Amino acid sequence: MSMASKSMLNAQALARSRLSYRCYNHLSKIHVGLGSTPYSTKNSKVTASHQAHSLLSPCKLLSQQKATARKFSQRSLGQDNLLDVSVDSSSGVATLKMQKPPVNSFSLEFLTSLCINLDKLHSDGCRGLVIGSSLPKIFSAGLEITEMYQPDEARLREFWRTLQEFWIKLYGSQMITIAAITGHSPAGGCLVSMCCDHRVMADGKLTIGLNETLLGIVAPRWFSDTLINTVGHREAERALQLGKLYSPQEAVAVGLVDQVVPLESVAATVESTMAQWLKIPSHARHLSKLQLRQPTLDRLLHTRQEDIDNFVSFITKESIQKSLGMYLAALKQRSKAK
Amino acid sequence: MSMASKSMLNAQALARSRLSYRCYNHLSKIHVGLGSTPYSTKNSKVTASHQAHSLLSPCKLLSQQKATARKFSQRSLGQDNLLDVSVDSSSGVATLKMQKPPVNSFSLEFLTSLCINLDKLHSDGCRGLVIGSSLPKIFSAGLEITEMYQPDEARLREFWRTLQEFWIKLYGSQMITIAAITGHSPAGGCLVSMCCDHRVMADGKLTIGLNETLLGIVAPRWFSDTLINTVGHREAERALQLGKLYSPQEAVAVGLVDQVVPLESVAATVESTMAQWLKIPSHARHLSKLQLRQPTLDRLLHTRQEDIDNFVSFITKESIQKSLGMYLAALKQRSKAK
């Protein structure tokens, strides 16, 4: 990314940071109001860029009302094909596949696209959501390290706020959410998996876990809360301190994933599990989910700005920057060696 | 139940709602004061109606003092043989068997009788309590649906308050409490089991679990708190969202029950477990129990009225009433088909 485009993006990010949440809601409502759902044909494939285009009209409406909103809509248009989203209109189940090579890492743009798509699927009335990956052997490597290395502070803040936003939307989602973990799922990839209601992992030489500690950084409180809710306090202590990456068999043993099946059976297993969950009355199911997850969601919702401040202050420390730099250098070395 | 008797009962319930708790305490104290414990012979069988009669004298005293109290005592007298209570005076262990056909469902009257008996056994100095069922294949089906369908609001509020009362008394009981689960134990039946200190379940085609979601309703926060305390957060999430009914083997695997034995061994297993628990110094044991359960109890104690309001507001929603109506119709259809 050129310096020019980067700073432009930061300017947009700054403008956005104050209205992003409300803006999302407007987009959703307007879109529903227009009734022009792009998810109308059975198993139709719609990529993120197509969606961005499909958002054009309502966003244009918005942009005529507010300059700030225009900036947001422009940015949506600038997205690459980061996601492959399809909806089975007969069942109301969406499949969202991450396709951001090489490792589906969460950049600000990718997180924004994920947030927009979650809102859109929800407002389109989808009842279920399968989150998977189009890339072989990788689910998601988690946060994009370059977002955190020598960062522009405004963008860094927006990056973290959008990550919070994504977690809030996914962890409390009204949809039935199932993770189809067909590849490695460290750090943020593990977080996304844990946010789902059910996790199916492919067997083989894959790993999953919150391994932030190995990079010298610390997963925020809401990452560890999510982990505690999934595997319990004791296992979370061990996992976080060691930055442990679990094999599929280890993961299922401690409850980090719910099922481990051969790679070729993941899709069918996810489908049959989803079919079972779809039989449950939706509203009561979602209220039950919130009853258990809302206290954890509230803990972040009540300290969101503080959490951003903490993250920025921690990650910009010289020592942390140094270890991120070394890690990036090692990554480059490794890819050169290949 | 005729319209007349129903509205009379509601009037009594209204009068009761303001003094029920204090009244329970008075009854207990007076009874102890008179020293006429009906649990004086070894393994003497005393049914709830006998107890009601045995409560006559102290209640009459009370009723001469207060008109409202009289209404309460009258109602106690009107109870059917809902419970079969016996006490082994040598060990101080009471056995309370629910015998309210067809499914030991918790009506307002049944819950009131349970509360009175818990208080009585406690004030009589019982050290242990086994909760079981006299009905074959059923422990308890939980809340009486008709209490929640097209309800009189005053009675509905009293119903919920009495359910809270029962949970508070049982979950924090000074007695060693063991559930002898010899039959199905869905919803409120599962709650009662979880309130005990130990759960023995008969093997076979039985189920146990909080399945409220399947009816389109949501178990209140204190139900889910009790479940989390029993099986942990992750299993509680799955159980509540799916309204999962566990087989005995599944239940013991996740810790929802402690032991699964053949039906004919349940009584002996309960007895030997009770014998083991009776060896522990009572006061320290109860304080240890409260140390772990009091925070959960407090959460309801601090929000009791709010919890009633929430329940009433939720259950009287048109959509919820509709699904309760459909469920009741399906139950009738099923019993006609037999």
Place this chain on the structure above:
Amino acid sequence: MSMASKSMLNAQALARSRLSYRCYNHLSKIHVGLGSTPYSTKNSKVTASHQAHSLLSPCKLLSQQKATARKFSQRSLGQDNLLDVSVDSSSGVATLKMQKPPVNSFSLEFLTSLCINLDKLHSDGCRGLVIGSSLPKIFSAGLEITEMYQPDEARLREFWRTLQEFWIKLYGSQMITIAAITGHSPAGGCLVSMCCDHRVMADGKLTIGLNETLLGIVAPRWFSDTLINTVGHREAERALQLGKLYSPQEAVAVGLVDQVVPLESVAATVESTMAQWLKIPSHARHLSKLQLRQPTLDRLLHTRQEDIDNFVSFITKESIQKSLGMYLAALKQRSKAK
């Protein structure tokens, strides 16, 4: 202990109670400032009494400034060889072996020595700490009963405050802490084990658990919090109510210990586990640990005085004193019989 020496000790304890914490910190800082670490040679053995001597200079400095501080330093000098501490300077791993016959019970002096040593090892920059026992078949029997029987209240309060202090230091320790449980580990012995990051227990006829209930006393809230964090709520309920002592195999099954190995393999297992943990970036590891343990630590830190008051009020009750007396008599009887 003679009456005279006991009351003198109490006077010291009183003086100390108001400044002990600050004093510890001063000692640490001064010691570091002097740079005279006694843990400088590889695998050098330093006993607690040597350490006490090694603390002479800085304490003398302090004692010249404050009379109260002098009393503290005098007392340090009076310690027996309660601990066997060695440090492997190449790895930065300390080994602290309790050697207070007959059962490594926690008296005020022993707890004070443990606190001082934890501070010292931490300020000397140790990265890992193995806690074990020099006594065969016993890890630690926990609190010294005589501290609680017919106590001098001032000393009792200091005793409890020092126990709190020890728990706070160990549970949140910056060091990697591993318990080498080569002998029985009831009550406070179990607490110390649970405070560590990892627990290796010898197989055989040993037991571990919080068995306070069996003595008619109740483990304080922070004991049970630590237990809940280790084995979960349900198992903690059963364990505390029953005062359950687990065999090594039972303990590993519920997660109370992490590994059970033959006695002769404990040291090697601890060493290889420590080597694995030492690879993790220290700062991030410790922050991860605090993220999970700080809420539990805070609960005591915010109610420390109240917790002391509760303990003193409970333990000095006539009924509790009576059962402690009977327990002590039984212990004497047993040792006479041998």
